[in-house]
Amino acid sequence: EADIYQTPRYLVIGTGKKITLECSQTMGHDKMYWYQQDPGMELHLIHYSYGVNSTEKGDLSSESTVSRIRTEHFPLTLESARPSHTSQYLCASSDRGDQPQHFGDGTRLSIL
Amino acid sequence: SQQGEEDPQALSIQEGENATMNCSYKTSINNLQWYRQNSGRGLVHLILIRSNEREKHSGRLRVTLDTSKKSSSLLITASRAADTASYFCATERIEADDKIIFGKGTRLHILP
Numbered sequence: 001e002a003d004i005y006q007t008p009r010y011l012v013i014g015t016g017k018k019i020t021l022e023c024s025q026t027m028g029h030d031k032m033y034w035y036q037q038d039p040g041m042e043l044h045l046i047h048y049s050y051g052v053n054s055t056e057k058g059d060l061s062s063e064s065t066v067s068r069i070r071t072e073h074f075p076l077t078l079e080s081a082r083p084s085h086t087s088q089y090l091c092a093s094s095d096r097g098d099q100p101q102h103f104g105d106g107t108r109l110s111i112l
Numbered sequence: 113s114q115q116g117e118e119d120p121q122a123l124s125i126q127e128g129e130n131a132t133m134n135c136s137y138k139t140s141i142n143n144l145q146w147y148r149q150n151s152g153r154g155l156v157h158l159i160l161i162r163s164n165e166r167e168k169h170s171g172r173l174r175v176t177l178d179t180s181k182k183s184s185s186l187l188i189t190a191s192r193a194a195d196t197a198s199y200f201c202a203t204e205r206i207e208a209d210d211k212i213i214f215g216k217g218t219r220l221h222i223l224p
Binding site: 006035048058090099102106 | 143145147152153154155156157160198200211213215216217219
């Protein structure tokens with residue numbers, strides 16, 4: 001299995017709270033991604049990074065922000081959580097070129 | 113925008129039978145990838161097939177790619193209970209900067 005970790009696995013929190021979802025990989029991959037996935041549905045890319053200090057928005061508009069200060073770390077932050085943010089968030093990384101993506105087990109987020 | 117679309121959406125077969133899933137896409141691609149997702153987990157990469165390849169094998173998995181029809185198929189032979197999962201195709205479009213787009217997936221259930 002790939003060495004990419006997400007914490008927390010589950011988070012239930014009230015509206016208006018600031019949330020940071022953690023993602024770390026130990027493979028030295030330059031490329032990292034955040035996807036949003038509703039139950040039984042496809043993955044939507046919300047953020048990606050091609051290296052340190054590089055971040056881009058994905059195809060699905062999201063109110064979240066990301067940072068890439070270290071190669072191995074790609075946290076996602078929601079400044080003020082709302083019920084519409086309830087979803088599963090998956091982090092992935094890949095090596096350069098047309099290499100497959102390695103996924104963490106995701107964070108299942110519920111905003112009350 | 114959705115690029116890949118799997119067919120069927122759900123499939124139930126007896127253990128030991130073969131399972132075939134199809135994926136159609138819209139624009140020219142660099143490669144097409146198949147992933148598996150077990151319930152509550154992240155995605156696991158199965159096979160990557162490049163646009164100049166027609167068929168690839170990996171253990172009990174066989175993937176075909178027909179670029180003229182913009183379609184791919186995933187065959188799982190001699191299915192096992194552990195194969196129960198969702199299967200997603202993902203396409204890397206030409207000049208897409210290594211981003212891939214996922215389909216909605218096929219939910220496969222292997223009956224004992």
